[in-house]
Amino acid sequence: MAAFTYRTCTFVGVVLVFLTMCVPECSSQAQPQITANGLFIAGQEKSLVCYITTAETVNNFPLTWSRDGSNLTASEERTVIVTGSVKNYNSFYKLTVQPSDNGETFTCTANLPSGTTTASWTAYVYKGPDDPVVTGPSTVVSDVPSTWTCVVDGSSGTASNVYWQFGNGSRIDSGTFNNVGEDYRDTNNLQIHKTTSTLSLTLTTGAPNFGLACYAVHFNTNIQKVTRRSITVTSPPVPKEPPPISLGLAVLIGVMGFLVVASIVVIAIYVKGKRQDKGIINRTEDADSLPDDSMHPVNSKPSSSGTN
Structure with a gap:
């Protein structure tokens, strides 16, 4: 609220009282x-504006900037006369937000001249998302389920809205992908939101040059x-028939088969012969082991002798 003072003067014997606006130094110090023009968004150029209105006489522009104790150079300075000795001083500081x-x-x-006063402003930076990182197959088989993943990191303030589109611009139904969020503090003490979106689709050969986009x-x-x-x-791979056998390979297989069969027959004959030889030997040994009848007569009677 502006302060008021009374000025008294005499005119033709009549005392008149004029109500006049007091200059700022009559009240509290200016x-x-x-002020900041909009949100502080990383990567964008922004301006801070400092202003003061006073009727005090100054030799030099009265406003200066500093940042955490370090002096800054103003980008622009303006002086506007409001009325009489009252002036408005404006100082601009421009920067690219990081x-x-x-x-x-x-x-x-x-x-x-009346003293030194200050005003302070603390920056809160908003950061947009980094480029989405999409992983998944670049070639898929028709009618076989496939999965892609999109990771969106880096946004502060609020999480980014992540969704998918086909290459023709049509939006993919949200029921085919799932978004999972994660929050953490980065090295600049920004609250960062990270979103991982997983998309599952079964594509057909109707669109051989297919496209996906993660937003x-x-x-x-x-x-x-x-x-x-x-x-x-x-398209799905077609089962292949076994290649035909060449004539040379067929002859080789036939010869190898004949040799195998012949070998088996020879081995069988050899084994059979060995068994027969063994049987003859056994029977011979059995005959040799029988007792000699000439040495042991059968039904022999003792000779009789005596005198009538």
């Missing part, structure tokens, strides 16, 4: 203010990223 700016404090100092849309920064993959769909 304070600088800092993730490392998150949590940094920017200070504007007003150096006036990531970040609402805080209005940044959209996309990664596309070309997919080739092939």
Whole structure:
């Protein structure tokens, strides 16, 4: 609220009282203010504006910038006369926002004859998603289920909306993919959101030159990223008939077969002959082991002798 003071003067014997606006030094000391134009989004150019309105007379521009104690150079300075001795001083500081700016404090100092005052502003950086990383087969077999994975990392503030599209631009039904989120703090103390999307499809040979696209849309920064993959769909392999046997191979197989059969026959005859020889030997040995009848007469009677 502006302060007021009364000024009294005399005119033709009549005392008139004029209500006049007091200059700022009549009230509390003027304070600088800092404003930022929109969100601080990594990778974009932004401006901080410091301004102060005062009627104090200054020899030099009264506003200076610093960042965590280090002096900064203003990008632009403006002085606007409001009325009479009242002036508005504006100082602009432009920068390209980096993730490392998150949590940094920017200070504007007003150096006036009446004293020094400051205003501070702490940056909160919003970061859009990194490029989606798609993994999975580049060639698939028709009517065989296939799986692809899309990983979207790097967004701060809110998680990115991750979805899939076919190569012709039509959106893939959300029931065919599953999104899993993960949050963590990065080295700049940003709350980072990571989303892993898994897509499962069974493709047909109707589209031999097939395409997939993984999209990531970040609402805080209005940044959209996309990664596309070309997919080739092939027909299932046809069972092959065994190659015909050549004449030479057939003759070789026949000769080998004959030799095998002949070998078996020879071995069988040999074994049979050995068995027969063994049987003759056994029978001979049995005959030799029988007792000699001439040495042991049968039914012999003792001779009789005596005298009548």
